[in-house]
Amino acid sequence: MSRGAADKAALIAALELALRRMSAQGVMISQAVATKVGLASTDLECLDIIYMEGPVTAGRLAAATGLTTGAITGLVDRLERAGFARRRRDPDDRRKVLVEAMPEAEARIAPLYGSLQQAMQRVYARYSKAELTLILDFTNRCQEVAVQEIAQLNR
């Protein structure tokens, strides 16, 4: 094996470990934020889905999280009770329940991510557009791999 190949293998090993740690830290951050706003971390995860997708049905939340619909009932109850979300019947299909974020919910959660976002902005500032493009490209490829892997594991 050439010198360069060995270097690359070491680089990849370091990157693997770093990605693994980053993943674990992601869990810890959302856990800490959830605790601070008085929610279970699953509840915050669902609220996150609601922000990314807009009002969603209870069934959609169950599918996205892998929880049963019964668990989602309790989860949405907690989100409602804490004032982060509310239920609304879908006028087009009255079996469905749309869960939507309360307007003021974001104002209560965003500040907790403020310091993280600022720190990340300082990280982003270190890189050129070309470099950020490369990093985004890598991240997107990781995502594709993750999506396929999750599907395969749950098969």
Added chain:
Amino acid sequence: MSRGAADKAALIAALELALRRMSAQGVMISQAVATKVGLASTDLECLDIIYMEGPVTAGRLAAATGLTTGAITGLVDRLERAGFARRRRDPDDRRKVLVEAMPEAEARIAPLYGSLQQAMQRVYARYSKAELTLILDFTNRCQEVAVQEIAQLNR
């Protein structure tokens, strides 16, 4: 704002979203793996810590996960019962309990990550050493930010 700056802002926004998604997917992967080996996802997280740090005390696991020592007692019971780890008294300080992985545990878990690792190797193969260095650098900076953020949130 110049054209280039707007591009960069858009790039950063895309990267933020991608990182957020990647973090959520990390949770889902470890959840799926844990279910497959018949463990709670917290149990697998602890097993991961044991692999990364070697034999650790129950207290260290409590600190690393944020769980109470009582919860760790039950967690280690489950790991022992499932044959993934075992307790051993620390000969130097007999109050301490060292938790170590059973030699055969890795052989039961690693295969579940095999397909992920192979897919990731194909991703890595797309990049040069210089590019991988850049990505590793970025990942490490993210980690530093995460460590500080977690400490601040739990303060």
Added chain:
DNA sequence: GTCGTTATCTTAGTAACTAAGATATATATC
């Protein structure tokens, strides 16, 4: 209108968690 399907909720039971206190060992003080 009736039947099968879909979406959510309800109920009963389970498992992991916390908080507080018990136990055993270690360390410091006199």
Added chain:
DNA sequence: GATATATATCTTAGTTACTAAGATAACGAC
């Protein structure tokens, strides 16, 4: 060396989020 304090884990009782299975209500096809 005996006593007091601190540390590390375990135990117990009670809480909470979860699953599984079935109830309820609304939709769609015939």
